[in-house]
Amino acid sequence: MSTDTGRILVVDDDRAVRSALRVNLGKAGWEVQLARDGAEAVDCLRSRPVDVVLSDVMMPNMTGLELLRVVRERWPETRVVMMTGHGSVPDAVEAMKAGADDYVIKPISRDELLVILSRALREKALRAEVVQLRAELDARYGFEQLVGVTEAMQEVYELVTAVADSDALVLLTGPTGTGKELLAHAIHRRSPRRDAPFVRVNCGALPEGLLESELFGHEKGAFTGAVRQHLGRFEQAEGGTILLDEIGEIPLQTQVKLLRVLENGEIQRLGSRSTRRVDVRVVAATNRDLRQEVRAGTFREDLYYRLHVFHIEVPPLARRRDDIPLLAQHFLERFAEKYHRPVQRISGRVMEQLLRHPWPGNVRELEHTIERAVLLCRGEELDRVQLSPVHGATETAPGVLPPGTTLPEALLDAERRYVVEALKASKGVQAQAARALGISRSNLNYRIKKLGISVKDVVYE
Incomplete structure (x- = not known):
């Protein structure tokens, strides 16, 4: 049996239609079962489930719509394609709303039917893969919101597990949107400091003067506008973990003071003559190549080596494409619940689009893409998605292929x-x-x- 075919149950009260479909689908490699009506189809499914049910809409005893509802309730992994005559297209549309994967209009085109059935089978395989990956993730990893079972992510999980229960300084590197902050949270939660504060500082979002005050604090009167004493983020994180996000953006003058904190565990508030000891675990993150910054003279070499105690490189989404179905379903479920949308699954066509997209914005771009799609979706299946254009990509007219090439x-x-x-x-x-x-x-x-x-x-x- 081909990977593009499987077991199919044909349900139609017309004997001639059943016979013709058995011959044509059998020649195409499908293993065909036949049923005269919905009740007989249910009996067949009880004895042996199939990959796809191909059912007529109008049948005596149990209609195709009634059969569809039974299949969706009892065998949700089975794909359902409806057959209808020209006069009952509205019934087929109603079936689509009730959860059918597709429909064909009689008289049936053999080629069109085979394409539809092949697509339904691919969608079944994609959903099974998502279920399998989720089960594997739940069984092997418990990394909260971190989702991924590829080899690249398994290496990351192993490093996190190895370093989490220590106080070692950790440097997380990787492109924007890969989940470095989530990893920092995972390290904190698995450490003995899990019950103490986790404090994040975006070092690139603050000007130089304000950054020092935010990190180390200041005394009253230390500068114009300092009307009261202020505890810096290191003191706020006492006993816990501080994440220095975008550490490559820190100015050189501030880097000197940060190095002293990392080496001696002491901070000095602005306007103070004394130092104070702090007990804080430091995790740093950057999307920059710090070695290149050292060569360019914008990052201190001694600070670089002090940060490079335990390095974890977070891979871009392009290096973990097998995680895309799992991530997409994860985001779909989260946003469907958040925005009270009925969408439950992603169509095979959309999943193929997601798998082909280069994702320059990484996991964050995928997350935002699914969030927007869920907001716009009104059915149970997410069947369209708007992908951001890739800068620098060459525009090609749709449908233009070399002559003679499909x-x-x-x-x-x-x-x-x-x-x-x-x-x-x-x-x-x-x-x-x-x-x-x-x-x-x-x-x-x-x-x-x-x-x-x-x-x-x-x-x-």
């Missing part, structure tokens, strides 16, 4: 090029190539076989 052929050719280039760059090391492509090694192996790529030929050509 869209599936063009997509396979592009996929082949990316896989081949990754294998060349890694000199055939498949684990390294998979990380570069943002997929799992098993997924890469599947693509190599599907595309007929010889790794040996690629490496030594």
Whole structure:
């Protein structure tokens, strides 16, 4: 049985329709069961569930709509496609509102039906993958709002687990939107300081003079406008954890004072002659390359090495694409509950769009994209999404392909090029190539076989 086919239950009170569909679908590779009406279909499903139910709308005893409701309640993972005549299209539309995946109009076009059934089967596989990934995540990891089971994220989880119960300084690096603040929270929650304060400072959002006051505090009269004593963020975080977010933005003069805090555990308020000891665990985060900043003279080398005690690099979403279905469903459920929307699932077409998008804004961009889509969605299925344009991308007229090339052929050719280039760059090391492509090694192996790529030929050509 092909991966594009599966088990299908055809339900129609017309014997000729049932026979024709059994022949045509059987030739296409489907394993076909037949039922004369809804009641017989339910009996078939009780004895052996199927991947897809293809049901007529108008039938005696139990209508297609009634059967649809039973299938949705008892076998929610089964996809349902409705068949209808021209005169009963409104009934098919009603079926879509009730949870049907699609519908076809009689007389049925064989090619159109096979496309619809293939799409329904892919959607079933995507949903099963989301359920499996969520179960794996729940069983193996308990990282609160952190979602991901790819190899890249497993490495991050292992590092967090290893360092959390110590007081070691942690440096989190990675592009904007990858979840560095969530990781800092996870480190705090798994530390002996979990019951003490967690204080975040956005070092890039404050001007130089105000940043020092915010970090270290000031005494009354320390400067114009200092009408009372102010405790800085280090003192506010006493006994707990302070996150110095965007630490690469700190001015050089402030870096000197920060280095003293990190080395001696002492702060000096502005306007004070004495120092005070603080007991604080420091986590720093940046989207900058601090080594480059050191070379450019904008970041102190001694501070860089002091921060680099325990480094965790957070991967961009492009390097963990297999996490996208799980992340998207996670955000959908959160925002559906927050905004009281009925949406429960993401269509296969939308999921394919999400998987193809480059996500320059990383997880945060995906989160905001799903939030907007949920707000605009009025049904149970999220069937459209607005993706942000990628700056610098070349605009191509829709539908323009090289002469004689179909869209599936063009997509396979592009996929082949990316896989081949990754294998060349890694000199055939498949684990390294998979990380570069943002997929799992098993997924890469599947693509190599599907595309007929010889790794040996690629490496030594």
